[in-house]
Amino acid sequence: MxxxxxxxxxxxxxxxxxxxxxxxxxxxxxxxxxxxxxxxxxxxxxxxxxxxxxxxxxxxxxxxxxxxxxxxxxxxxxxxxxxxxxxxxxxxxxxxxxxxxxxxxxxxxxxxxxxxxxxxxxxxxxxxxxxxxxxxxxxxxxxxxxxxxxxxxxxxxxxxxxxxxxxxxxxxxxxxxxxxxxxxxxxxxxxxNSTRHLSKQYQLVYKFKKLVEEKFLILKTVQEYADELFISAKYLTEIVKNETGQNALHVIHNRLYLEAQYLLSSSGLSIKEITERLNFDNSSHFSRFFKRFAGNNPSEFKQQQ
The missing domain is CATH 2.60.120.280 (Regulatory protein AraC)
Structure with a gap:
């Protein structure tokens, strides 16, 4: 590859x-x-x-x-x-x-x-x-x-x-x-002038987002990240929503989507190679995932760039 x-x-x-x-x-x-x-x-x-x-x-x-x-x-x-x-x-x-x-x-x-x-x-x-x-x-x-x-x-x-x-x-x-x-x-x-650093909830959400940055290619579910942080998936979902206004799964998927955009616009990799690099089962699965975010499929996005 x-x-x-x-x-x-x-x-x-x-x-x-x-x-x-x-x-x-x-x-x-x-x-x-x-x-x-x-x-x-x-x-x-x-x-x-x-x-x-x-x-x-x-x-x-x-x-x-x-x-x-x-x-x-x-x-x-x-x-x-x-x-x-x-x-x-x-x-x-x-x-x-x-x-x-x-x-x-x-x-x-x-x-x-x-x-x-x-x-x-x-x-x-x-x-x-x-x-x-x-x-x-x-x-x-x-x-x-x-x-x-x-x-x-x-x-x-x-x-x-x-x-x-x-x-x-x-x-x-x-x-x-x-x-x-x-x-x-x-x-x-x-x-x-900030009190956010006093919040244990903020610190835990920060650890989650940092973990997503490190392991988004390997860990794909909220449960997997909750296990890494030694908390329940329900609690992780609640605190991420409270701190960021976003669903925890959206944070995970958004990081994967960001990487997909980067590889499609800044590399010579084929769609198949990008699919493998991002650990999707197949190109069809990757295409459906990407289209949910971008509104068009990976090939169309790549051509636009």
Whole structure:
């Protein structure tokens, strides 16, 4: 079986962005191909689309939302991106978005870990900055004053990329480090104002969703996950519904559907190979499952991509 699955790096992301952008001289970010740095870039989503198929990257993104909203999926977390928020996308997870509002405006800094770890930040310090709080969705609200200062910081990074003056890479590393500390500060502020971390129910649902991320190819029923968590299937169903508003089986199926979308849009695998990789009994079973979510069958979805 072929294992070829597309993982976007920064150059391929820039190429895709430049191809789709209609802006010749943006106020923020890069929309031309004269940027040669392969481990750092800045982008905005101006003239962006309203939804995107699941993708995986080999870099981190720190994204500031200045207006509008969208629904974002990052691994086992599903949350709303909202005005005056900042969120982190890690290369460890598949990510997608949908239902983007017409006024959605995002500033994005893309970087590989090596950009900072090479002779600049110690590995353990960088890991702490990038891990933030793994028990919560990686999105944090910002006060108005904080938004203004972060917007200025992003724009300074963008200007530095465009001007490429002396020592610009060293300055970019300093500015990115500042950005990561500001994101962590926003995280701490959100946690101080939240009581959810006191809830045992929230912690149990988090363990369930994390387990789904790890074992969705193997475990397919609520009972199997309940057994792993040493609770009853009925109780697991109740607490997942209370915390997320979703049925526990839907959480399991949605993760499988996300993987199916990713493989159909970002790989050269055949429908039969994807069926086997996702551990369905046969292609017909996989097709029925996929059509319940997408409204069309896997072959039609693949052709559309």
């Amino acid at each position: 072929s294992n070829k699955v597309t993982v976007f790096d920064i150059p391929s992301t820039l190429k895709r962005h430049i191809t789709s952008a209609n802006i010749t001289k943006p106020d923020f970010g890069i929309v031309n191909d004269n940027w040669s740095q392969e481990d750092f870039a800045v982008l905005s989503n101006e003239n962006g689309v309203q939804h995107g198929v699941p993708v995986k990257t080999d870099y981190y993104s720190v994204i500031l939302c200045l207006s509008g909203s969208c629904k974002k999926t990052i691994g086992h977390f599903v949350f709303e991106v909202y005005t005056n928020s900042i969120h982190l996308v890690s290369p460890a997870y598949i990510t997608s978005f949908e239902d983007a509002s017409d006024d959605l405006l995002l500033y994005q800094v893309l970087f590989k870990k090596e950009f900072l770890s090479h002779n600049f930040l110690k590995e353990n310090i960088l890991d702490n900055l990038l891990e933030v709080n793994p028990d919560y969705p990686p999105i944090y609200g910002l006060p108005k004053k904080g938004v203004a200062s972060l917007k200025a910081l992003y724009e300074k990074i963008s200007d530095e990329c465009k001007e490429q003056g002396a020592f610009h890479l060293q300055i970019l590393r300093l500015l990115l480090t500042d950005l990561l500390y500001e994101m962590n500060r926003a995280c701490e502020s959100c946690l101080l």
